[in-house]
Amino acid sequence: MNKANQALIADLVDDLQPVRVIKARHGLWLAAVAGAITVLSVWLLAGLWSGMITGEASAFYLVTNGLLLLLGLAGVSAAVALASPSVGNRQDGPKWALAMVTILPLAAFATTFAAGRGPGALMDPYSLHCLLSGTAASALTFLVLAYWLRRGAPVSTETAGLFAGIAAGAIGAFAYGLSCPIDGVSHLGLWHVLPVAICGVLGRVILPPIIRW
Secondary structure, three states, X not given: XXXXXXXXXXXXHOOOOOOOOOOHHHHHHHHHHHHHHHHHHHHXXXXXXXXXXXXXXXXXXXXXXXXXXXXXXXXXXXXXXXXXXXXXXXXXXXXXXXXXXXXXHHHHHHHHHHOOOOHHHHOOOOHHHHHHHHHXXXXXXXXXXXXXXXXXXXXXXXXXXXXXXXXXXXXXXXXXXXXXXXXXXXXXXXHOXXXXXXXXXXXXXXXXXXXXX
């Protein structure tokens, strides 16, 4: 190798610094801590509904919050995995979980219209409050996943941003849902699921430019 090539290679590697390999379990722990802090914050600020323990909560209440939690876990797992690119790294879990959650607003519309009521019946005094509170409760998980994706090197930034937003929205809706005493189909199926859609759109639009490498 001649001296010119040696000098060129030396110039190329002169500024290189070793980078710590990110581990998926660290990202999962960060997201778990964010979720725990979110639930704790809801507990301290709004309290948790005792109906979950006393048996007052309807089956639909338990199903809705359970599906939101599963969607949040699937979304977090996918977003963390997408931060580390690999061949054949398919993430179908959030898609199936999202498909199951989509049944909830469909059930809300179906039961409302089947009862002969109009779209106005989907509104109640707590609708917007739950929508805004569930969306706000997603903020910490959203920031943690954005930070993790920024540290990594996601190949598909659009998919990673979308899954991060969906995960954050589901975790936020689940956390705030623990404080909501309204367990009707129309309320839960619509106003507790909409934060997932809102955060998914925000993640898809906002995160790709931030996490691109």
